[in-house]
Amino acid sequence: MGVLGAAGGMRRAHAAALTALAALLLLLLARHAPAPPPRRPRPLHLPPAPHVTPPAAPAASLAHNTTTHAPTPAPTPAPPPRDPRIILTRDVYVAGHERPHPELCPALGARLQLLVLVTSAPSHASARDAVRLTWGHYASRSDVALAFVLGAPPAALRPAIDAEDSLYGDLIVGRSIDSYSNLTLKTLSMLEWADTYCPRAPRLLKTDDDMFINVPRLLKFATAPNRVNATKTIWGKVVKKSLPKRTTKSKYYVSPLQFPGKVFPDFATGPAYLVSGDAIRTLLGAAGGERYLRLEDVFVTGVLAARLKISRVHSAEFYNRKVAPHPCAVQRGIAIHMVRYHEQFDLWRKLLDGKTKCAS
Ligand SMILES: *[C@@H]1O[C@H](CO)[C@@H](O)[C@H](O)[C@H]1NC(C)=O
Ligand SMILES: *[C@@H]1O[C@H](CO)[C@@H](O)[C@H](O)[C@H]1NC(C)=O
Ligand SMILES: *[C@@H]1O[C@H](CO)[C@@H](O)[C@H](O)[C@H]1NC(C)=O
Numbered sequence: 001m002g003v004l005g006a007a008g009g010m011r012r013a014h015a016a017a018l019t020a021l022a023a024l025l026l027l028l029l030a031r032h033a034p035a036p037p038p039r040r041p042r043p044l045h046l047p048p049a050p051h052v053t054p055p056a057a058p059a060a061s062l063a064h065n066t067t068t069h070a071p072t073p074a075p076t077p078a079p080p081p082r083d084p085r086i087i088l089t090r091d092v093y094v095a096g097h098e099r100p101h102p103e104l105c106p107a108l109g110a111r112l113q114l115l116v117l118v119t120s121a122p123s124h125a126s127a128r129d130a131v132r133l134t135w136g137h138y139a140s141r142s143d144v145a146l147a148f149v150l151g152a153p154p155a156a157l158r159p160a161i162d163a164e165d166s167l168y169g170d171l172i173v174g175r176s177i178d179s180y181s182n183l184t185l186k187t188l189s190m191l192e193w194a195d196t197y198c199p200r201a202p203r204l205l206k207t208d209d210d211m212f213i214n215v216p217r218l219l220k221f222a223t224a225p226n227r228v229n230a231t232k233t234i235w236g237k238v239v240k241k242s243l244p245k246r247t248t249k250s251k252y253y254v255s256p257l258q259f260p261g262k263v264f265p266d267f268a269t270g271p272a273y274l275v276s277g278d279a280i281r282t283l284l285g286a287a288g289g290e291r292y293l294r295l296e297d298v299f300v301t302g303v304l305a306a307r308l309k310i311s312r313v314h315s316a317e318f319y320n321r322k323v324a325p326h327p328c329a330v331q332r333g334i335a336i337h338m339v340r341y342h343e344q345f346d347l348w349r350k351l352l353d354g355k356t357k358c359a360s
Contacts, residue, residue: 083257085257086257086291087258087291087292088288088289088290088291088292089184089188089287089288089289089290089291089292090287090288090289091292092176092185092292093176093185093188093287093288094174094175094176094185095175095192096174096175096192097172097173097174097175097189097192097193098152098173098174098175099165099171099172099173100172100193100196100197101147101169101170101171101172101197102197103169104145104147104169104170104172104197104198105145105197105198105201106145107200108197108198108199108200109145109198109199109200109201109202109277110200111142111143112143112144112145112198112200112201112202113143113144113202113203113219113222113223114143114144114145114201114202114203114204114205114215114218114219114222115144115145115146115194115198115201115203115204115205116138116139116144116145116146116147116204116205116207116213116215117146117147117148117149117172117190117193117194117204117205117206117207118131118146118147118148118149118207118208118209118211119148119149119150119183119186119187119190119206119207119208119209120148120149120150120208120209121150121151121178121209122150122151122153122154122157122160122161122178123157124209125160125164126341127209127210127341128148128164128209129341130339130341130344130345131148131209131344132168132170133344133345134212134344134345134347134348135212135213135214135215135344135347135348135351138215138216139170143219144215144219145198145201146170147170147171147172148170148171148172148209149172149173149174149186149189149190149193150171150172150173150174150178150186151173151174151176151177151178151179151182151185151186151189152173152174152175152176152177152178153173153178154178161173172189172190172193174186174189174190174192174193175189176188176189181294182294183270183294183295183296184292184293184294184295184296184299184300186296187206187296187299187300188284188287188300190206191280191283191284191287191300192284194277194280195280195281195284199277199280199281200277201277202222202276202277203222203274203275203276203277204274204275204277204280205218205272205273205274205275206270206272206273206274206275207271207272207335208270208271208272208337210271210337210338210339210340211271211272211335211336211337211339212330212335212336212339212343212344212347212348213272213334213335214330214331214333214334214335214351217317217331217332217333217334218274218334218335221235221274221315221317221334222274230276231276231278231279232276232278232279232282232308232309232310232311233275233276233279233310233311233312233313234268234273234274234275234276234279234301234305234310234311234312234313235268235273235274235312235313235314235315235318236268236269236272236273236274236301236312236313236314236315236318236320237268237269237271237272237273237314237315237316237318237319237320238266238267238268238269238312238313238314239264239266239267239268239269240266241263241264241266242263242264242267242298243262243263243264244259244261244262244264252295254293254295257291258291258292258293258294259291259293259298259303264298264302264303265298265302265303265305265306266302266306266312267297267298267301267302267303267305267312268297268301268312268314268318269297269318269320270295270296270297271320271321271335271337272318272320272334272335272337273297273301273318279305279308279310282308282310283300283304283305283308283310286304286307286308287299287300287304290303290304290307315334317332317333317334317335318333318334318335319333319334319335319336319337320335320337321336321337321338322336322337322338322339323336325343325346325347325350326350327350327351327353327356327358328356328358328359330347330350330351331350331351331356331358332358
């Protein structure tokens with residue numbers, strides 16, 4: 001308006017021509033100007049590159065030289081404006097892995113019955129040791145693969161992580177910073193790894209480093225005739241009609257911006273859940289556009305699964321809580337929660353003691 005106003009008594013036709021010229025100039029500028037810088041460090045778009053061929057490092061496939069691209073198509077109309085306080089998952093998730101270890105899943109998982117991914121924090125070295133020395137032994141089966149999934153460690157812990165990984169080679173390290181409020185990002189990093197490096201594994205167990213997993217029982221569960229061919233399914237301890245905590249004092253506080261609904265969709269609790277392999281790609285694909293929710297289990301097995309019509313199936317064998325370590329309880333369950341270092345060895349012995357007779 002200012003330019004035209006300054007032109008004073010200019011005729012209407014001249015004004016129209018000027019406006020058209022200005023619009024053209026703006027359009028040209030918009031087409032050639034570099035994309036505006038991202039608001040956060042390297043937020044990359046989900047889902048990751050497809051995996052039809054054995055994968056290269058995913059970061060490479062995403063780091064295209066944008067200046068060599070074919071002429072960019074006409075700008076698509078801007079999406080309806082959203083409340084700037086709403087954070088979408090794609091705004092915060094950093095894709096890729098700084099330690100991908102593709103070799104942990106030979107043949108992209110074609111020979112596996114079960115992929116077990118254990119989320120862990122960089123500082124939890126002794127918890128990982130306890131898993132390796134007990135139930136983690138099942139990873140020596142050719143049909144089971146196991147690895148730990150960590151977020152990016154702080155600089156002070158990098159030497160220890162390097163040393164641990166060169167000893168065991170079982171640490172998958174993502175690119176989002178490892179922190180409690182980033183648990184959801186760690187789970188997405190896990191799903192991304194499974195999708196990129198192990199897409200043919202029929203089942204993925206997501207679990208944590210303070211869990212005891214009865215792997216033979218889990219294999220029996222996963223391969224039972226009524227489950228072996230199931231698709232689009234998550235099995236675990238399913239919680240129904242759970243309410244978001246709206247008091248800011250709660251460890252599980254969720255703001256109405258993060259989750260506007262009144263009741264969470266049914267979800268499988270985070271300590272251990274089993275996912276059918278086909279569901280992983282669809283979960284990842286839908287994650288980016290969803291509001292970021294830091295309750296990883298509600299987000300992945302509730303919000304995303306409900307949107308994608310992935311069934312959540314409850315099984316009492318996923319205790320997902322601390323249980324009295326009676327040998328029969330250990331032998332009949334799949335997943336026990338809140339297991340400390342020394343308790344892993346106690347549970348492991350009770351699983352394998354070979355003398356307790358339990359009614360199946
Ligand atoms: C991207 O491509 C352009 C044109 O080919 C080239 O001049 C530039 O150096 C490239 N940049 C990178 C980072 O490879
Ligand atoms: C991830 O963790 C870092 C460090 O605690 C924090 O700055 C960042 O906001 C977290 N990201 C999300 C999405 O919570
Ligand atoms: C599962 O699918 C496989 C391959 O299609 C088939 O051979 C097998 O009989 C199916 N098992 C059950 C229990 O339906």
